[in-house]
Amino acid sequence: MSGGLRPLIGGSLTRALRPLLRLVAGRADSGRRTARSAGRRRALSAGLVAATVLTTALSVWLGFEVHEQRAAEQRRQDVLAAARQSALNFTSLDYRHYERDSGNVLQGATGDFKKQFAAQTEELTKLVTGNKSVSEGQVLEAGIVRSDARSARVLVVADSKVTNTAVPEGEARTYRLQLDLVLEGGRWLTSDVEFVG
DSSP states (O other): OHHHHHHHHHTHHHHHHHHHHHHHHHHHHHHHHHHHHHHHHHHHHHHHHHHHHHHHHHHHHHHHHHHHHHHHHHHHHHHHHHHHHHHHHHHOEEGGGHHHHHHHHHHTBOHHHHHHHHHHHHHHHHHHHHHTOEEEEEEEEEEEEEEOSSEEEEEEEEEEEEEOSSOTTOEEEEEEEEEEEEEETTEEEEEEEEEOO
């Protein structure tokens, strides 16, 4: 009997079970492959999510930096434009239009500078009119010494041609002005002016 079983076990039964064993082994391998494949997909998904989050954060940060740089550059341009205009107003006075010219100075002024200039307007009007003074200003250079969101200090170099009763042919003058500006009501206004050379 044992001799009869050996061929059955070693021969046709094994051959008959071989496809079943392959199928079972294939399913087991397939299950392992599916698990590995699912693990890879999860790792890939996690990597993509991390990359997306990182890219989004980087884009937001870069956008913020660009916005800040643009805002700082715009503030710089606004400060320089206000300082140039203030210096031009201050160095351009004509006795025939002094009320208008002094008004231009006052429109760009604030604080103590505005009070002092307004207090001297009557005396300056007499002086300018009596001497028939005309000063035609021109801003040559302007540079910011320091600034923040609410205040700034600017150095301005300006030339003017001055004519009056003493020098009817005209005389060239160069001014170096230090202007302090403050942001009020969305406008940069001059709060102090000093001649520095």
